[in-house]
Every structure is written in structure tokens, then in C-alpha cells.
Amino acid sequence: MNLESTLTALVTDAVKTLYGLETESNQIQLQKTKKEFVGDLTVVIFPFVKAARKSPEQTGQQIGEYLLQNNPLISDFNVIKGFLNLSISKNYWLEALNEIHANQNFGIIPETDKSGLMMIEYSSPNTNKPLHLGHIRNNLLGHSIAEIQRANGWKVVKTNIVNDRGIHICKSMLAWKLFGNGETPESSGLKGDHLVGKYYVIFDKAYKAEIKELMEKGIGEEEAKKTAPLILEAQKMLLAWENNDTEVRELWETMNGWVYAGFDKTYNQMGVSFDKIYYESQTYLEGKSEVERGEANKVFYRREDGSVWADLTGDGLDEKLLLRADGTSVYMTQDIGTAKLRYNDYPINKMVYVVGNEQNYHFQVLSILLDKLGFEWGKSLVHFSYGMVELPEGKMKSREGTVVDADDLMDEMIQTARETSQELGKLDNCTPEEIEAIVRMVGLGSLKYFILKVDPRKNMTFNPKESIDFNGNTGPFIQYTHARIKSVLRKAFDQGIDFSKLEKTDLDISEKESCLVQLITEFPAVVRQSGEEFSPALIANYIYELVKEYNQFYHDFTILKEENPSLKQFRLVLSETIASIIKTGMRLLGIDVPERM
RNA sequence: GGUCUGGUAGCUCAGCUGGAUAGAGCAACGCCCUUCUAAGGCGAAGGUCAAGAGUUCGAAUCUCUUCCGGAUCACCA
Secondary structure, three states: OOHHHHHHHHHHHHHHHHHOOOOOHHHOOEEEOOOOOOOOEEEEOHHHHHHHOOOHHHHHHHHHHHHHHHOOOEEEEEEEOOEEEEEEOHHHHHHHHHHHHHOOOOOOEOOOOOOOEEEEEOOOOEOOOOOEHHHHHHHHHHHHHHHHHHHEOOEEEEEEEEEOOOHHHHHHHHHHHHHOOOOOHHHHOOOHHHHHHHHHHHHHHHHHHHHHHHHHOOOOHHHHHHHOHHHHHHHHHHHHHHOOOHHHHHHHHHHHHHHHHHHHHHHHHHOOOOOEEEEHHHHHHHHHHHHHHHHHOOOOEEOOOOOEEEEOHHHOOOEEEEEOOOOOEOHHHHHHHHHHHHHHHOOOOEEEEEEEHHHHHHHHHHHHHHHHOOOOOOOOOEEEEEOOEEEOOEOOOOOOOOOOEHHHHHHHHHHHHHHHHHHHOOOOOOOHHHHHHHHHHHHHHHHHHHHHOOOOOOOEEOOHHHHOOOOOOOHHHHHHHHHHHHHHHHHHHHOOOOOOOOOOOOOOOOHHHHHHHHHHHOHHHHHHHHHHHOOHHHHHHHHHHHHHHHHHHHHHOOOOOOOOHHHHHHHHHHHHHHHHHHHHHHHHOOOOOOOOO
């Protein structure tokens, strides 16, 4: 039984005995005592004032006295206005710390069958261009959510649906065929995904030139876009692909192979991975047959031109196309097929899609369609929706070439970390391998933390400079604190101090220290809530608060120079516990923390 | 226009199941390196929580209206 529920029960008991008031536990409001007041936890008295028929102050006083007399857990109390501030006995905090310190998996629920299996889809790239800043937010969120859900006892399957077919891939292929001169990643020294992306851009340029040319001949823009030779050629290629044309398929496989090799490097650098990858080229046919089944069951209907539609006006939405007149599938069709395959492959209890908020409508529709098709899991799917990332300079636009490439950005972050640490001479005693590892952790940690600390729903601005600051709510600041604690612990260990277990449990620790212990005890609750709300930001901000509080504590006291051996030991145990929570918490965000830096 | 979503300090963000004087960091100002890592800490300053109304003992938080931003409503993916 944790502290809060114990206290809730106590207060329930108190108001019943004193005022004969029956209360539900949710009527008792317990909150952390604000810093400027003395105490650990605060009971809001207002709900009981009526029954007590006394002033809030008197009521608080009375309840406080009752609690103090009836439970040794409460060491003191004070009343301010309608708030009863309770001080919890130091012994309680010391014992709590001891317990947490001994628990290697504090805050983590082991994987059990109880919660079931959660499949989390994220990343979901197209194979015609490299990953960019938007993908970074997606990947980081997806990976972190997976870690958090796993820490909450779910069995997690991370999945990626690669959009490896369609007109956009044909565009890259066609451009390569026409202008590529057989260029390969090996011959050009380019990363595979960048090479294919290069030809996508080349296609776009040439295509635009053709449109311009046609328009100069007096053809309308719409018409020009449709009749430009390049686009017709690309469409022909797509058709050939669908008809399993050997040459087209071979080129398709070669170029996609380049892209996958490139993506693997990017994912690897980012520290994300997948348990199962689906390819749209393998799932879109399944979608078609599902739609046809739906049509047969009168869930969908066919128009005169042969296209298939779902009528969602009854759900307050529009009509939605599912199959084109020529029988080819659209985005929605593929997602239906992919969903079906996934549920065939895994006993999924919860399906989560990490996809940008521009697709909110799509997933609203998908949920309804799956439900109409008779899949009981349709209604319960979760669209984990997130906002756009912008740079301080403004919006990213692929047309204006202001897209921030994921690989470039990560390299830059690492490079900045390297330069900063060199300037400060921080890593002079490390081997080149150590320096590389640390600089990488710090550079990527900056990026990851800055993106994850923000509420996912919001559009955000990524400021590279600010993110790598060693002050404030940043990854490096947290990493730095961790490294510093580790340094203290190493020195203590060298001095032969045993901090494996607290020996004395009647130490007179300061208010600030008990406050820190209290903060530590909240970690599991934060992880639970973060899982329920799908919010890595919750964990990020919690860690920051912990680190900040610790730093203030660290400033006021020196640990190794403390003369009271018991107090010294306590502070070491406290520090080690905090370091361990930082490490666990950051792991849930997908961020590594260095032992030294 | 319909739907969804956001608006909190100059900037970037917390806080939102209603509770005390609305919190951090950055920037700018003033201190503290004989200090377990100054990649740090302390102090002061900075607010009509977009606006208005309602519910309440009490509203940044809940409801309604308005204003501003973003997304979406494709035979694109």
C-alpha cells in the first residue's frame, strides 16, 4: 500500500469519526505540499467544511490533530487557510529510499500476459526519399512509446509499414533510368536513400520543365500536368510494375534495396528498431479483397464508373473512396489490408499508429471502416497523433529545399557536441573511442530530449543551439548530472565507503532531502501515467525536475566531505538511486546516458 | 464553410481529473570557482494564462461565445 492510499484511508476515517461524513476516496484531495510551505503532503479541507460546521482553519486543525494522534506516519502538521499540510516521519522516507535503492527495476512492471500485446506502428517511410526532421519526431516518439508501454507490462511489437510501391517510386526509377548512367551508391559514394532521393528531385525538375514548355505552347496547367511525357511514362511504369514486368521489377528491387540499406543506417544511428516490417507491395492486394468482401456484404457500394465507396455520412463524415474506377487501390485500401494481415499474424490487444496529425481524419475513417467490416478491434485502435516540427528559420518545404535531412542533422548535433567538449577540455583524459561514444550520446541526446520533452500534440520548434545547451531543460544537462553522480560514487567506492544499504534509519535528514526522496517515490506513478496518456514528455519533465532538485541539493551540501558517516552514506545512497532513475527514465525516452563526460 | 487541434513571461515550454502568491529554462541584469565536474549554483526582474460570459466557496484548468494560428475535408500517399 503506498503512502497516498494510506493517507486517503486515514483521512476518510478521520472525517467519518469526527463528522460522521461518508466520503468516497476520490473526494479526498491529496496533493504535494508546495515548496513555500512546511510539509510533504497536503489535504484540501474545503470538501469537509460543510459537514464539520466549522471554519476551514478549525476543521483542518481538528483533522490534523486526529491524524497525528492516530498514526505514527504523521510527524507534524500545520494548517493554512483551507489546507492541511502533513509532515511524514523521516523514518518513512528513509525506509522508502532503502527499498527503492535495493530494487533494480524500480518503476518497471515486468512483461506479463496480463496486459496483452500492443503493436506499435511508427516510421512508415516512402522509399523515394531519405528521412527528414518530421520522421525524426515520429521515430523518437514511436520508439519511446514502445519502451514506456513495455515498462508498463505490455508485450510490445514494434512495426513499420514501408510504402515501397506507387507512382512516386516510379518517378525515381524513371529518372534514374533516363539520367542515371548506371550510378550506384558504390560508384557515387552516396547513401542509398540519398541517391534515390536525388533522382526523385531530378524527375521533379524535368517534369516541371516539361509542364512549363507545354504551357508556353498554350496548353492549360491542369492539362499540361496530365499530359507531360514524363508523367505518362511514369504511369506506364507503374502499370508495368503491377503486371509484374520483369525489367521494372528488377530495377524496383535494386533501388529499394539501396534505400533500405540507407534507412538501416539512419535507424541505427537514431537508435530505433523494429520487430516486424510490412511492405505495402505485400499488403495492398489483401486490402482490395477486403474491400470487395465489404462490397459483397453491402457495407460499401460501387458506382457506375466502377469505383467503390464507403458512405460515412451516417457517422458525420463524408463519402470515402476505397477502390478507383480502374480497380487500383488507394491509401485507405492498403491500410485495411495491412491491419488484416497484422491481426492474422499476432494476437493484438491494442493497435497504435504513430502518424502525424495531418492524418487525423484518415484514422478516424479507418477506425470506422474496420469496425464496419466486422473487425472488433477497429473501434479501439489508437492514432497517436503528433504535430509538426519546425526550425527557428521557419517551416520546412520540400519544394523550397528547406527540408532538414535526418542524417545531416544527427551528424551536425554530434559535431557540435564534439566541438563544445573540446573547447571546454572536458574529454582530455578519455581514449578516442570513449570520446566518440560520449560525443554521440550527447549530440543525439540533445536532439532526442528536446523533441520528446514537448507535448506531442503540439507543433513545435526545434532549436539545435538551445537543445545542446548544458543549462536548463535539456538532454545534456541531465546526462551531465548523471555523469557527475557517477563520478562521486566512483570516488566514494575508491575510499572504501559502503553504500550498498542504508544502515541507520533514524537519521535526521533535512526537509530538502526528504523532499527528494518523495520525488523519487513518484517515479512509478509517472511511468504509469505516461503509458496511459502516451506521453514521453511526462517522463522527460519529471526527470528534469528530479535533476534540478538534486543539483540544488548538491550545491548546498558536499557529500564526500560530510563528516557524519551515516549522513554521508545516506547521501551516497540517495545519489545512486537518483542516478539509476535518471538512467531508467532516459532509457524510456531512448536516450543513453554516459558514465563520465 | 464542416470537423479536429492549439493560444500561458520577449523566446522555448511545464502546469489542465477545479484549490494556496501561475512555474522552469533561454535571453538581459547582479553575485559565487582554494568548491565530490563552473557543461554548475544563488539573487533580482519579467504575466490581463488570447478576449468575454457562465458554473463554483474557489477557474489557466470545466461550459458557451468570439478572435487568432495549424491540420484536414482528393480517383495523393
